């Protein structure tokens with residue numbers, strides 16, 4: 079890590095000038111984010127100050143297409159910026175992912191998908207409203223899809239429903255683990271069109287204002303890690319939203335989920351950033367350079383050097399898959415790229431936690447004191463493998479099945 083600014087990419091060599099500029103912008107916010115991270119963690123409070131900084135830096139519109147006043151960052155550029163922020167505050171990077179997907183999916187990703195001319199025209203009108211809110215007003219979007227059922231794993235229709243009524247939709251249902259709860263200006267809700275025979279093809283993606291009558295934030299939030307995400311429950315009771323609240327036309331989310339699988343890997347950059355932070359911390363610690371600690375060096379012990387080497391190898395393996403995944407991401411990726419996306423997500427989520435565990439073991443007892451960031455990185459990193467729809471378990475499940483069966487194949 080000769081130039082730690084570009085640690086997410088290994089070095090700056092392969093980056094475009096735009097990527098370098100955006101990473102540098104994210105880096106400029108990093109130290110302030112790092113200085114606030116312990117407070118958000120201990121209070122389990124939302125990082126409002128960080129979002130004010132992101133807004134002032136123009137980063138809320140990172141993935142809004144340039145035609146709508148944003149930076150027009152593509153999937154790979156977003157991931158590099160996200161991982162950069164993840165080095166400093168995991169909860170901020172993770173919640174920002176929900177916001178960014180709310181602009182990336184209806185934006186560049188939707189441009190790749192099939193729509194009728196009428197759908198495309200309507201989508202342009204509707205998304206212009208969402209993008210204007212983000213770019214001009216600094217609106218923040220959350221992305222609640224989890225319900226505590228098989229829906230978030232992509233195995234059943236969402237239980238939250240939207241019924242078509244004159245001029246809009248009536249939303250009813252419940253979401254769990256809604257990051258940015260109480261902080262978001264809009265909740266981009268994944269739900270099912272309310273009709274007799276519901277299927278996953280009827281999934282709708284609808285923005286509900288945080289102030290909408292009938293919407294309530296409920297439940298406690300006192301988790302192990304990622305405490306600053308404030309991921310409480312949302313209850314929707316006859317919440318009316320106008321037609322233009324639709325963030326994608328009917329059926330297009332289902333098409334995206336089938337044809338643009340990398341859309342579900344966007345949580346992993348946060349954890350790539352955490353993994354890098356754990357390794358960087360360990361280097362500093364063993365060199366006796368951690369601020370606020372006595373300058374005691376521990377690097378001369380062969381056991382520390384071996385542990386460092388193990389960590390370095392694991393980090394390189396993880397980052398190599400991460401960067402390859404960014405290259406692979408596109409509509410209708412070939413089978414090997416799809417399997418690699420599962421493998422990358424699995425590897426990043428599992429290795430981030432493994433690296434944090436190794437970092438604590440290597441640095442020793444003082445390193446897990448709450449006055450230092452390592453124990454928070456460790457707790458935050460534990461959450462990665464649990465994130466649906468591509469949990470570590472479900473990635474293995476998909477790799478095993480899709481490696482052995484071609485689409486449509488079955489056993490007698």
Ligand SMILES: Cc1cc2nc3c(=O)[nH]c(=O)nc-3n(C[C@H](O)[C@H](O)[C@H](O)COP(=O)(O)OP(=O)(O)OC[C@H]3O[C@@H](n4cnc5c(N)ncnc54)[C@H](O)[C@@H]3O)c2cc1C
Pocket residue numbers: 176221222223224225226227228230231233254255256257258303304307309461463464465466467469470471472475
């Ligand atoms: C910090 C944090 C922030 C979050 N933020 C958000 C958010 O903003 N929006 C959001 O929608 N969700 C969010 N989530 C929720 C997250 O994505 C998961 O939905 C949630 O952790 C699932 O918890 P569960 O116990 O209900 O999972 P369950 O559905 O009970 O699943 C438990 C485990 O079983 C496995 N499993 C589940 N279904 C299947 C299946 N069909 N076949 C085989 N195995 C299966 C999976 O590995 C899963 O981990 C967040 C979670 C955390 C921890």
